[in-house]
Amino acid sequence: MMLAQSIRRTISHLSPPMCRPLSARIVDKVNIEVQPAQTGADAGAGGAVLTFPGVWLRDNCRCPACYHSSSQSRQLDWNHFDPGVHPLALHVDAAKEQLHVRWSDAHESSFELDWLRRRSFDGQSQSAYLNDFYRPRTSHWAGAQFEQIVQRFSYDQVMSEDEALQHWLKALAVYGVVLLNGAPLDEGVVRRLAERVGFIRRTTYGEEFIVQAKPGAKNYAYLSLPLPLHTDLPYYEYKPSVNLLHCVVQTQSRGGSNLLVDAYHIADRLRQEQPEHFERLSRTPVDWNDIGSEDGREFHNIWRAPVICLDADGNYTRINHSVPQRDSHFNVPLGQVLPWYESYARFVQLARGDAYSFKTQPGDVLTFNNLRLLHGRTGYDDTADNSRYIVGAYLDWDIIYSRLRVLKKRLSKASGTAAA
Numbered sequence: 001m002m003l004a005q006s007i008r009r010t011i012s013h014l015s016p017p018m019c020r021p022l023s024a025r026i027v028d029k030v031n032i033e034v035q036p037a038q039t040g041a042d043a044g045a046g047g048a049v050l051t052f053p054g055v056w057l058r059d060n061c062r063c064p065a066c067y068h069s070s071s072q073s074r075q076l077d078w079n080h081f082d083p084g085v086h087p088l089a090l091h092v093d094a095a096k097e098q099l100h101v102r103w104s105d106a107h108e109s110s111f112e113l114d115w116l117r118r119r120s121f122d123g124q125s126q127s128a129y130l131n132d133f134y135r136p137r138t139s140h141w142a143g144a145q146f147e148q149i150v151q152r153f154s155y156d157q158v159m160s161e162d163e164a165l166q167h168w169l170k171a172l173a174v175y176g177v178v179l180l181n182g183a184p185l186d187e188g189v190v191r192r193l194a195e196r197v198g199f200i201r202r203t204t205y206g207e208e209f210i211v212q213a214k215p216g217a218k219n220y221a222y223l224s225l226p227l228p229l230h231t232d233l234p235y236y237e238y239k240p241s242v243n244l245l246h247c248v249v250q251t252q253s254r255g256g257s258n259l260l261v262d263a264y265h266i267a268d269r270l271r272q273e274q275p276e277h278f279e280r281l282s283r284t285p286v287d288w289n290d291i292g293s294e295d296g297r298e299f300h301n302i303w304r305a306p307v308i309c310l311d312a313d314g315n316y317t318r319i320n321h322s323v324p325q326r327d328s329h330f331n332v333p334l335g336q337v338l339p340w341y342e343s344y345a346r347f348v349q350l351a352r353g354d355a356y357s358f359k360t361q362p363g364d365v366l367t368f369n370n371l372r373l374l375h376g377r378t379g380y381d382d383t384a385d386n387s388r389y390i391v392g393a394y395l396d397w398d399i400i401y402s403r404l405r406v407l408k409k410r411l412s413k414a415s416g417t418a419a420a
């Protein structure tokens, strides 16, 4: 008796006081409620109740018949999936932190608590996932805030260190602009950067493109004239996402400066201050176009879309703006034309007033979101001994976000913290 008591005392001294072990129950016949173990130490923190729809759990069974682990893909037979499937009995293995379920379709599944936790349906967990792992939440800025929001990274570090690569891409997603510096002055820089992330996006103008003043230029950008604020390739349905502009040679004279505007900020202002302009610019389809030839191949691109493109929740998906590349065809009812011009003129006026100007130097790579920022440049002198030479390329968001997620998982595994 004395011995048993002393053993009990020793055990309770070694392990933390267990207030409540892992448990689970069926709720309303269709949902499963999981109550993680609560110890004295984490009561109230990691111990919140998690509720999962049974149908979703059954759909996500991890057994080899339902889930193909090497391709990380569902292989459940969906031709016979019953949305009315529901749990009949539960069993928890507290030591292994697992939940076992017996289903109405005679199947059985097991789930790890940690796996369940990371897929919690509670609003806070879902918004943390959506605003970080899915796509980092954007932060909009006025031109006057440029120096506070712009981040600068060394080209060499981005090329050699995963943390620097991650910081570059994350800042690009959040602020839409990042400067890389110290790049070598060869024409392969933008390709190497794009391939460090994934791969280059090809357009009518090739993979890499050279921006320099060219006699008889067929593209407005290839003159030394001022290039008004614009987004590149608004006439593509699938518009290139991110511009990489590598300054190899910069004009020594005045001019040749970059202009940048966060058009999400301009759209925010219109939405607040002049909602009628915002409405028109987000509802009126505009014909964007580009006609020409490159390397002997003719092209005629058209894409119809508003200046401010929104998703079903009212979030910005893309901004289109280009004076030279707006078609003379305008396929809208007559009565919409003049009001649209008034709204567009206001948008352009606000953007011009907000533009931040700076001049990249040889070795700088200006990287920015072409679906969000407007960019331009001031006119410059171009002579034989004072020229300007920029090499550009594009990357797509699908490739960038994917790289960010892979980096996050890899870096958090290395540091022992959990990614999604």
Ligand code: OGA
Residues within 6 Å of the ligand: 211, 221, 222, 227, 232, 257, 258, 375, 376, 377, 390
């Ligand atoms: C372009 C462009 C910027 C620059 O070619 O579309 O925006 O600095 N160029 O010349």
Ligand code: ZN
Residues within 6 Å of the ligand: 061, 062, 063, 064, 065, 066, 067, 107, 108, 109
């Ligand atoms: Zn299964």
Ligand code: ZN
Residues within 6 Å of the ligand: 221, 230, 231, 232, 375
């Ligand atoms: Zn451009």
